[in-house]
Amino acid sequence: QYKMILDLDTGIDDALAIAYAxxxxxxxxxxxxxxxxxxxVERAAQNSLNLLEMLGHPEVPVFKGLAHSSTTxxxxxxxxxAQIHGVNGVGEVEVKKAAxxxxxxxxxxFFIQAAHKYKENLIIVPTGxxxxxxxxxxxxxxxxxxxxxxxxxxxxxxxxxxxxxxxEANINQDPAAADVVFRSNLNLTMVGLDVTTRxxxxxxxxxxxxxxxxxxxxxxxxxxxxxxDAYKVTSPHLGGCAxxxxxxxxxxxxxxxxxxxxxxxxxxxxxxxxxxxxxxxTRINEPALHTxxxxxxxxxxxxxxFMEKLTQLFQA
Ligand code: BDR
Ligand code: CA
Numbered sequence: 001q002y003k004m005i006l007d008l009d010t011g012i013d014d015a016l017a018i019a020y021a022x023x024x025x026x027x028x029x030x031x032x033x034x035x036x037x038x039x040x041v042e043r044a045a046q047n048s049l050n051l052l053e054m055l056g057h058p059e060v061p062v063f064k065g066l067a068h069s070s071t072t073x074x075x076x077x078x079x080x081x082a083q084i085h086g087v088n089g090v091g092e093v094e095v096k097k098a099a100x101x102x103x104x105x106x107x108x109x110f111f112i113q114a115a116h117k118y119k120e121n122l123i124i125v126p127t128g129x130x131x132x133x134x135x136x137x138x139x140x141x142x143x144x145x146x147x148x149x150x151x152x153x154x155x156x157x158x159x160x161x162x163x164x165x166x167x168e169a170n171i172n173q174d175p176a177a178a179d180v181v182f183r184s185n186l187n188l189t190m191v192g193l194d195v196t197t198r199x200x201x202x203x204x205x206x207x208x209x210x211x212x213x214x215x216x217x218x219x220x221x222x223x224x225x226x227x228x229d230a231y232k233v234t235s236p237h238l239g240g241c242a243x244x245x246x247x248x249x250x251x252x253x254x255x256x257x258x259x260x261x262x263x264x265x266x267x268x269x270x271x272x273x274x275x276x277x278x279x280x281x282t283r284i285n286e287p288a289l290h291t292x293x294x295x296x297x298x299x300x301x302x303x304x305x306f307m308e309k310l311t312q313l314f315q316a
């Protein structure tokens with residue numbers, strides 16, 4: 001059983017990533033680190049606590065991550081994020097407040113501690129900005145060779161970005177941190193827009209959760225319907241909402257859900273293409289290739305597993 005840490009800016013698809021991880025027996029979710037992005041870091045942590053409790057897993061610890069990017073000294077939620085995820089991050093749906101607080105240890109220190117403790121058994125799945133992971137690498141560079149795998153949701157290699165044509169939202173929040181992660185020797189898998197905009201959900205599926213008549217089923221249906229409605233406005237051509245973050249969790253456990261391109265990558269940190277995830281020409285002749293970038297996905301298999309797992313979890 002893998003030990004998994006999620007790093008989330010919780011967020012509707014982040015909320016689906018939590019559910020997917022809890023419903024996957026091959027992975028032991030040992031903690032959630034919070035990030036800023038879809039919401040402020042405090043709200044992300046609170047949302048994770050609340051969702052864990054609603055899903056019957058109040059034992060999973062939640063750690064506070066950094067509040068803003070490595071190159072700025074504050075963070076404000078973008079209006080588009082509030083439009084897609086709601087001001088509260090969970091589609092304006094009220095989820096009962098969890099009884100417990102966040103842990104006292106910082107998210108960055110939790111990454112470092114877990115890397116030394118679990119080594120190659122540890123999988124980290126960031127589905128927000130890469131600020132926390134970059135800070136952990138900078139504080140303790142040894143973790144790069146300890147961590148088994150990092151499977152991140154972010155970036156775009158074969159399709160344009162979703163913030164500008166050059167950049168995807170998670171990378172765009174902190175391109176410098178993302179560059180630290182991509183240019184490190186981590187065993188990295190990039191689950192970017194190339195694949196996540198092919199795995200879509202509609203109200204047909206959320207209705208089956210609502211029909212379960214459980215608190216979790218009904219709340220998740222309400223939350224995700226908000227996200228589906230937002231996609232009708234922001235990305236009507238897709239015909240559903242993109243399952244960005246849960247796909248990263250699925251790929252972390254079942255890498256053969258996607259086909260990948262192996263290469264060494266970097267992130268552009270300045271100029272008109274800031275935030276672009278691209279091959280690193282300075283490492284093009286290096287024999288070791290550190291990143292596997294997902295370029296195609298078995299969407300039917302993923303969607304079947306996604307619905308089976310979440311329906312079972314919401315039934316409990
Ligand atoms: C990513 O950006 C966030 O808004 C989503 O939660 C997802 O992680 C998609 O670009
Ligand atoms: Ca996210």
